[in-house]
Amino acid sequence: MVQNVVDVGPAPTYPVVVGAGLDLAEAVAGSRAPGPAVILTDATVGPLHAASVRRSLESIGWRVVEEIEVPAGESSKSFETYAGVIRRIARAGLTRDGALFALGGGVVGDLGGFVAGTYMRGIDLVMLPTSLLAMVDSSVGGKTGVDLPEGKNLAGVFVRPRLVAADLAWLETLPDAEISHGLAEVVKMGFLDGGGFFDALATLEAARNRNLDALHSLVLHSVRFKAAVVTEDEKESGRRAILNYGHTIGHGLEAAANYGLSHGEAIALGMMAAARLSRERYGLDLTPAHQNLLTAAGLPTSVPGFDTEKVLRAMSRDKKRRSSGAPNHRFVLLEDVGHPAWDVPVTEEEVLRVMESIVD
Ligand SMILES: NC(=O)c1ccc[n+]([C@@H]2O[C@H](COP(=O)([O-])OP(=O)(O)OC[C@H]3O[C@@H](n4cnc5c(N)ncnc54)[C@H](O)[C@@H]3O)[C@@H](O)[C@H]2O)c1
Ligand SMILES: [Zn+2]
Known part of the structure; x- marks a missing residue:
């Protein structure tokens, strides 16, 4: 063993x-x-x-x-x-x-x-x-x-x-669905870390089918990455915030769907939206990679529809807990695979626009 x-x-x-x-x-x-x-x-x-x-x-x-x-x-x-x-x-x-x-x-x-x-x-x-x-x-x-x-x-x-x-x-x-939900966080960390971890995401489908070598390698990559981030910034005064990639809109969706969407599904959708925002900001189009990897993990990349106002309200509640009165939402975006930027201000109009892109 x-x-x-x-x-x-x-x-x-x-x-x-x-x-x-x-x-x-x-x-x-x-x-x-x-x-x-x-x-x-x-x-x-x-x-x-x-x-x-x-x-x-x-x-x-x-x-x-x-x-x-x-x-x-x-x-x-x-x-x-x-x-x-x-x-x-x-x-x-x-x-x-x-x-x-x-x-x-x-x-x-x-x-x-x-x-x-x-x-x-x-x-x-x-x-x-x-x-x-x-x-x-x-x-x-x-x-x-x-x-x-x-x-x-x-x-x-x-x-x-x-x-x-x-x-x-x-x-x-x-249960299978819970494997997929966990893989959502694995995909998230693979994009944030890049390098060998990102390459290992090629085994997502095998992991989803419970191949033990694939699961072992992805769990280990994730634990090592999270350990490195937490070691550097345990109390989240800075860089630990990158672990919220996909979670800004994801949390909003999760709350607005009254927990009809699992956390993993919601952040899969949140990552799709964040990938589109990243493309608008930095030019590099990582949406096809997100689409492929999330699909391999058994996660949704679009939804039939949702109450955007409700999502925005939930996001504003989240925002209030961090700082009072800031005009913009704060996002984690990807300049490239392995190169996250955090605390990026994003306007409500931009949020609305990318939310439309995840409705199918
Ligand atoms: N502390 C942190 O840093 C942190 C980070 C991410 C998420 N969370 C929290 O984690 C929670 C979600 O965790 P979760 O997805 O594990 O939810 P969970 O604990 O509810 O587990 C999901 C389901 O799987 C079942 N289950 C778990 N292990 C099983 C097994 N081996 N065999 C059969 N069934 C099993 C559970 O009974 C449950 O029904 C949320 O509350 C979230 O806020 C915390
Ligand atoms: Zn999460």
Whole structure:
């Protein structure tokens, strides 16, 4: 079994271990001494994978004091679920030397990270990402939190996990559509990074069909790229913003479709729009490359229609959270593959024009 380790900084770094059929006991044993553990998972992932995780932990001396399953899906990233989870952990008597193991997709990772970062002012967190999106994106970089009725991810903290262990074998049970959603972030990072990562996007179709070598290589490229970006700018005071490529219009579409569009689908469309804006700004036409790669990943590149006013309203709400009164939207655009520009001001008229280009 090939296994790779990527260290995420700034120092002190934490390791992300990637491989198919990982020896979880060994990875965890290498990260810290055993103690009391809580496994947090969701109602889909728990029955599939929690028992083997528990066995691995117990085999190296951990004592699992509580196993908590939240309902699967974004609705569990809420204050209500957070309160329920943290109170259960308190009732189980988890001590400060304990650790929380977050076994699941981005929802469990974000929720579990917030719980670990705040329970007794912070206990150890181990991320066990089971969705492709969580492996390539959400488990790396330390952002954790929950949604509020007022907006997504509005309450949270940065938490450095002790360890991230991504076993590609977990993906065997992940539905096809979720593979495509994760690949949307992979395509995004391939365009941002360029070079060998961009070339590796030629294996997208194989990855979509669950070829393990292709998945391994794309997950590894993504983790390395995200680790490099986060190491340079952990708290997003600058360059980390490039990871929002495709997300400005994407978030607007996602909100306007009342979550009828998945995040991956919405950012695929957002990247198509951003590619058109990039062509207008910098002259280079990367839209055919976007079209081909997103299609290979099983993602949409146009939609039958949407309420543009609603998208704009959602985008303005997003914008208000960043700065007050700025006249323009701020975009990440591509001067070329591997050459992103961020914080690029774009007018509402331009946004409207490119939004029309993604309606089929
Ligand atoms: N913290 C960050 O930096 C960051 C970055 C990107 C996204 N996110 C967050 O991540 C979340 C989305 O993550 P997601 O797409 O993983 O969603 P998710 O956690 O809801 O998982 C998607 C679905 O797949 C199921 N699933 C996961 N792994 C499985 C497996 N191995 N087998 C079978 N089913 C499995 C889940 O039960 C769920 O139904 C969003 O809340 C988003 O805000 C966070
Ligand atoms: Zn995203």
